[in-house]
Amino acid sequence: xxxxxxxxxxxxxxxxxxxxxxxxxxxxxxxxxxxxxxxxxxxxxxxxxxxxxxxxxxxxxxxxxxxxxxxxxxxxxxxxxxxxxxxxxxxxxxxxxxxxxxxxxxxxxxxxxxxxxxxxxxxxxxxxxxxxxxxxxxxxxxxxxxxxxxxxxxxxxxxxxxxxxxxxxxxxxxxxxxxxxxxxxxxxxxxxxxxxxxxxxxxx
Amino acid sequence: xxxxxxxxxxxxxxxxxxxxxxxxxxxxxxxxxxxxxxxxxxxxxxxxxxxxxxxxxxxxxxxxxxxxxxxxxxxxxxxxxxxxxxxxxxxxxxxxxxxxxxxxxxxxxxxxxxxxxxxxxxxxxxxxxxxxxxxxxxxxxxxxxxxxxxxxxxxxxxxxxxxxxxxxxxxxxxxxxxxxxxxxxxxxxxxxxxxxxxxxxxxxxxxxxxxxxxxxxxxxxxxxxxxxxxxxxxxxxxxxxxxxxxxxxxxxxxxxxxxxxxxxxxxxxxx
Numbered sequence: 124x125x126x127x128x129x130x131x132x133x134x135x136x137x138x139x140x141x142x143x144x145x146x147x148x149x150x151x152x153x154x155x156x157x158x159x160x161x162x163x164x165x166x167x168x169x170x171x172x173x174x175x176x177x178x179x180x181x182x183x184x185x186x187x188x189x190x191x192x193x194x195x196x197x198x199x200x201x202x203x204x205x206x207x208x209x210x211x212x213x214x215x216x217x218x219x220x221x222x223x224x225x226x227x228x229x230x231x232x233x234x235x236x237x238x239x240x241x242x243x244x245x246x247x248x249x250x251x252x253x254x255x256x257x258x259x260x261x262x263x264x265x266x267x268x269x270x271x272x273x274x275x276x277x278x279x280x281x282x283x284x285x286x287x288x289x290x291x292x293x294x295x296x297x298x299x300x301x302x303x304x305x306x307x308x309x310x311x312x313x314x315x316x317x318x319x320x321x322x323x324x325x326x327x
Numbered sequence: 328x329x330x331x332x333x334x335x336x337x338x339x340x341x342x343x344x345x346x347x348x349x350x351x352x353x354x355x356x357x358x359x360x361x362x363x364x365x366x367x368x369x370x371x372x373x374x375x376x377x378x379x380x381x382x383x384x385x386x387x388x389x390x391x392x393x394x395x396x397x398x399x400x401x402x403x404x405x406x407x408x409x410x411x412x413x414x415x416x417x418x419x420x421x422x423x424x425x426x427x428x429x430x431x432x433x434x435x436x437x438x439x440x441x442x443x444x445x446x447x448x449x450x451x452x453x454x455x456x457x458x459x460x461x462x463x464x465x466x467x468x469x470x471x472x473x474x475x476x477x478x479x480x481x482x483x484x485x486x487x488x489x490x491x492x493x494x495x496x497x498x499x500x501x502x503x504x505x506x507x508x509x510x511x512x513x514x515x516x517x518x519x520x521x522x523x524x525x526x527x528x529x530x531x532x533x534x535x536x537x538x539x540x541x542x543x544x545x546x547x548x549x550x551x552x553x554x555x556x557x558x559x560x561x562x563x564x565x566x567x568x569x570x571x572x573x574x575x576x577x578x579x580x581x582x583x584x585x586x587x588x589x590x591x592x593x594x595x596x597x598x
Contacts, residue, residue, distance in 0.1 A: 145348045170407050170437075175348065176394065178401060179437060182410065198414075207395070214415060214436055231344075231352045265347075272336070273343055 125220050127323055134325060135196040136315055137218055138308075141243050142225035143235035144176070144204030147264040150298035151225060152181050152201055155308060158301060162187060164196065177203045180215045190316065191326040197312060204239065213246045221258040221315030223307055225298075226285055228265045228275040233284065240285055254289065258314035261286055261293035262307045267300055330367050334360060334376070345387075350394065354387045401438060408434060408442050424453045431463060440467040451489065458494045462501055469505050474513060477502055481515050492518045 126135040140148040149169070156167040164186040170179035180200050187195040202212040224243060226236040244254040261281075269275045276284075278295055286293055292310050296303030320326050328336070337360040344353035361380050364373045403411075412430030428450055434443035444467050450460040461484065468476045481502065484490050490498070495518045506513050 168407065168410060170403065170411070182414070205394075210436065214433070217415065229347075229349070229352075231349070231355075268343065271343055273340060 125319055129325060132193045134193050136220040137198045138221040138311055138315060139216055139219045140201040140223045140225055142204055143227060143239040146204060146225045146227040147298040148201040148225050149177055149181050151304055152183050152199055154298055154301045154304045156183055177201060179211055193325055216246050221311045223260050223262055223311050225262045225264050226281060228263050230274040230276055237284060258318045259291045260307055260311040261291050262296045264296045264298050266295045267297040350387055350391045354384060357384050403439055408439050411437050424456050428456050428459060435467060440471050443467055461498055465502055474511055478513060485518055
């Protein structure tokens with residue numbers, strides 16, 4: 124749930140980066156932290172990582188400034204992707220307003236992408252939300268690995284696999300180089316704010 | 328591509344998977360490389376490569392085992408714990424203590440049991456949330472398998488007046504249930520002390536008795552302090568209907584069909 128203070132004209136919303144383990148969720152946040160310094164409202168916090176694996180979550184607070192007279196604050200989170208951290212994933216998803224689903228373009232990760240998207244749907248359902256209704260953006264990450272000669276899936280195949288029914292906006296991306304990171308986040312924030320406007324009519 | 332180049336290319340792929348942290352995929356690729364070497368090189372030629380790859384697979388398996396081992400209660404800084412209590416506490420209204428209790432519960436969910444117990448020991452002093460706080464303290468010890476601490480804590484509460492008999496009974500049942508599920512043979516003692524009984528006001532009782540001797544039957548009067556046993560008219564047990572769930576529109580989200588389909592295609596290809 125967003126925190127809305129219409130008297131003070133303040134909105135705080137929560138966007139969660141979801142996806143299978145090692146798909147690049149933390150890398151997305153790290154790139155955002157490095158690049159969008161103006162909008163970053165504090166340090167990026169990584170709650171316990173094992174090596175470079177997220178055990179709990181990453182957290183990055185952002186301030187988008189005034190939009191239609193309202194101060195917009197955004198909290199970006201990542202979930203741990205590994206299957207065994209299912210309860211943590213669910214906990215981090217609580218009260219989410221928008222989701223970026225990061226899919227791994229590597230062919231060997233095809234099934235993991237699908238299972239993770241299904242897991243997202245199930246967890247949202249448990250909170251009474253629908254994967255079809257929540258502001259959702261898909262990101263097809265690691266496109267750069269094709270240059271290294273690794274077999275990756277075509278965008279068309281990923282669309283068929285993951286977005287056939289959802290029809291959510293999707294972006295090819297390379298979180299390591301930053302290509303597509305900003306576009307993905309911008310689109311997700313746009314959808315989230317539109318959805319909040321529909322629910323709470325904060326723009327008068 | 329000749330045999331050498333194919334092996335090189337397969338090993339390069341393995342290296343990238345490893346740098347990506349995709350250890351299972353790297354292991355899988357090593358095994359494919361191993362198969363390729365065995366099928367395409369003479370035993371004498373391939374012996375060295377096979378040995379090297381087998382060693383690498385062993386090392387990877389050890390790494391995978393470390394990653395797979397679930398860390399139940401990882402160490403966390405106080406700042407991180409504070410962030411958790413702040414970020415994962417959503418209580419409607421401005422109930423300070425309910426919010427603090429939610430914060431402690433969030434700490435438990437993130438495996439921060441020691442800090443959670445510190446917070447809960449403060450909250451147990453607050454009556455409306457006392458029982459819930461006590462239950463969460465027990466929950467922490469149970470999750471950490473500290474069964475002696477469960478008993479010690481229960482006995483401490485048993486010996487002081489912080490919790491009522493009813494609250495202690497609820498806690499005892501909760502703990503005994505958990506012990507039973509975990510196969511722990513421990514029995515917590517019941518609180519024997521009887522709750523204070525309010526004596527009925529006998530003067531009023533006599534007054535009521537006198538009134539009842541008059542001819543017309545009257546509605547029984549309430550006697551202060553006395554518990555009246557009221558017989559309720561027998562009612563037929565309600566016939567229960569099976570619960571009907573509405574079909575949700577996202578049930579049709581059949582991404583799993585794609586997985587099954589993709590597996591089937593893989594099998595077909597192999598055929």
